[in-house]
């Protein structure tokens with residue numbers, strides 16, 4: 001079986017719908033060499049031990065092992081010759097077939113197992129992905145293990161917590177937008193629930209790697225000497241969270257402690273949130289998704305009241321897609337939107353800009 005000793009691999013950062021551009025931006029900030037971007041994620045070169053620790057937005061990182069022509073079952077014997085990392089094992093094979101003569105994914109999986117039996121380890125193996133597209137089979141090995149939104153700090157959930165990877169992607173989009181008006185001096189989530197936005201924002205502001213509290217499948221493989229971790233420069237700014245629910249705030253506080261970040265949490269209605277003294281800041285939140293239209297509208301009205309109190313700030317608000325744009329108050333306007341998904345639900349991230357500013361600088 002082939003073995004590769006080069007620690008730099010062709011990797012693919014799998015992203016949630018709508019987040020591949022934000023992930024590409026993050027990869028570039030972290031110094032990775034990008035190869036291509038598509039709707040499903042970003043192809044790049046790097047060491048998976050670094051990528052898994054440093055990247056906040058991808059769902060998982062997979063390693064491309066190689067591709068070969070596979071028009072008949074016997075062709076799958078080539079899987080054995082691909083360069084698997086030393087000590088890598090396989091626990092599960094997932095096959096997808098598109099426009100190919102080999103179209104029965106179950107039969108392909110069985111054949112692949114007969115070739116790769118020596119690597120089978122149901123308890124400590126990794127997921128192998130086989131994609132057959134127009135008679136070309138590409139094998140990729142999951143390097144992450146547990147999905148990357150599992151950072152290792154969340155024990156306490158509020159109502160409908162966001163996935164950490166989605167929150168980090170939204171933060172990337174929202175900061176790029178808000179910084180177009182000048183440096184962002186504070187970040188506020190006035191409906192913070194279990195604190196996901198605030199904790200992701202605080203870790204980013206301190207330059208803390210998102211994967212600092214956990215391990216990854218690729219840590220078990222022999223990939224050569226331990227790599228140097230690049231550092232994201234810290235830009236400490238005040239990060240604040242608020243909620244009207246005490247249990248939600250308790251959860252947020254405990255999560256923040258486990259994540260090793262300091263956030264000022266306070267209990268009140270969003271409309272009365274004590275905005276810190278900063279000329280420009282960012283309001284980031286996902287209001288409750290309430291089946292009763294009236295209950296939901298009250299939350300949006302409260303947010304618009306808050307926006308009226310900070311005319312030079314920007315905001316990014318995540319809403320169910322069917323709802324349409326949230327009210328932006330008297331001093332702001334909707335500048336644009338991004339289509340995303342939250343737990344399978346179609347949602348829209350609305351970018352809200354201050355009227356006082358003529359437009360993004362850059």
Ligand SMILES: C[S@@+](CC[C@H](N)C(=O)[O-])C[C@H]1O[C@@H](n2cnc3c(N)ncnc32)[C@H](O)[C@@H]1O
Nearest residue numbers: 161162191192193194196243244245269270288
């Ligand atoms: C969808 S949850 C936010 C989830 C959060 N992003 C997370 O990841 O855990 C919405 C939160 O808004 C809070 N909320 C609703 N109306 C509010 C208001 N008028 N003022 C402050 N908080 C409010 C709820 O208590 C709930 O915790």
